[in-house]
Amino acid sequence: MSDRIPSPALLRVRRLDRDLPLPARAHPGDAGVDLYSTTDAHLRPGHRQLVGTGIAIALPVGTVGLIHPRSGLAARAGLSIVNTPGTVDAGYRGEIKVCLINLDPTEPIAIKRGDRIAQLIVQRVELPELEEVDELDDTSRGVGGYGSSGGHAAL
Ligand SMILES: O=c1ccn([C@H]2C[C@H](O)[C@@H](COP(=O)(O)OP(=O)(O)OP(=O)(O)O)O2)c(=O)[nH]1
Numbered sequence: 394m395s396d397r398i399p400s401p402a403l404l405r406v407r408r409l410d411r412d413l414p415l416p417a418r419a420h421p422g423d424a425g426v427d428l429y430s431t432t433d434a435h436l437r438p439g440h441r442q443l444v445g446t447g448i449a450i451a452l453p454v455g456t457v458g459l460i461h462p463r464s465g466l467a468a469r470a471g472l473s474i475v476n477t478p479g480t481v482d483a484g485y486r487g488e489i490k491v492c493l494i495n496l497d498p499t500e501p502i503a504i505k506r507g508d509r510i511a512q513l514i515v516q517r518v519e520l521p522e523l524e525e526v527d528e529l530d531d532t533s534r535g536v537g538g539y540g541s542s543g544g545h546a547a548l
Pocket residue numbers: 460476478479480481482483485488489490491492
């Protein structure tokens with residue numbers, strides 16, 4: 394893997410399944426590149442399944458690939474992703490897979506090979522070295538979190 398940080402304007406994609414089209418954005422300027430399922434899948438309510446997308450990519454160092462659900466399938470059928478957004482590391486050269494989950498309480502979801510089941514979003518990411526310290530600087534929030542600012546009971 395090159396240490397150089399090239400422009401993320403170009404993303405190298407390998408089609409591991411040549412019978413599926415190259416993934417694409419539905420419209421120019423869309424953030425997400427729609428990913429196809431390589432397999433049929435039958436998801437019972439509450440069940441999950443890891444499905445392949447048939448592609449491998451070479452993300453430039455300094456970027457990350459995020460695998461997000463598609464909103465249409467989420468709203469219509471309750472299809473989501475267990476680990477949303479999935480993280481694809483720049484050095485990963487294996488097949489991108491998606492851990493789909495059916496969040497509908499009663500209806501199964503049928504996925505067909507070739508369905509667009511998720512979307513890949515590429516973002517720049519900071520890669521700081523970690524420095525261990527004994528104290529952190531003070532802030533107005535301090536250690537308050539999980540509802541500490543009001544509106545509901547803090548944890
Ligand atoms: O939705 C996803 C999430 C991850 N991956 C691949 C690419 C990523 O670089 C690798 C590892 O992902 P992650 O770091 O989230 O998983 P882990 O459980 O920490 O595995 P590892 O020990 O391999 O890092 O798995 C996918 O194909 N799809």
